[in-house]
Amino acid sequence: METILLIVHVLIGASVIGLVLIQQGKGADAGASFGGGASQTVFGSAGAGSFLVKLTAGLAALFFATSLGLAVIAQQKAKAVGTFGLPEVPAQGEQSVIQEPVAPKTVD
Numbered sequence: 879m880e881t882i883l884l885i886v887h888v889l890i891g892a893s894v895i896g897l898v899l900i901q902q903g904k905g906a907d908a909g910a911s912f913g914g915g916a917s918q919t920v921f922g923s924a925g926a927g928s929f930l931v932k933l934t935a936g937l938a939a940l941f942f943a944t945s946l947g948l949a950v951i952a953q954q955k956a957k958a959v960g961t962f963g964l965p966e967v968p969a970q971g972e973q974s975v976i977q978e979p980v981a982p983k984t985v986d
Contacts, residue, residue: 880951887944890937897934 890941
């Protein structure tokens with residue numbers, strides 16, 4: 879599950895980066911007044927602004943959701959392993975459940 883979520887997270891992140899790079903800045907509309915031909919765009923005379931903005935916002939929300947999911951998975955793994963990958967030490971006053979290793983019996 880973690881691997882699938884991580885792959886989706888990376889793909890969404892790359893998509894958000896691509897969409898942000900595709901979008902035009904606010905000052906790019908000034909060229910349209912000098913014959914930029916805004917009516918010849920794929921998305922109509924209004925341009926792709928609203929479509930790309932909505933798509934970017936949706937992918938950003940999914941990116942945050944996958945980030946939260948990965949954080950929850952990491953937290954659960956950290957609780958299971960303990961500090962620095964070592965088992966948890968019992969608190970003072972609690973008895974330890976650590977068993978001594980048993981030597982194998984020899985057969986005569």
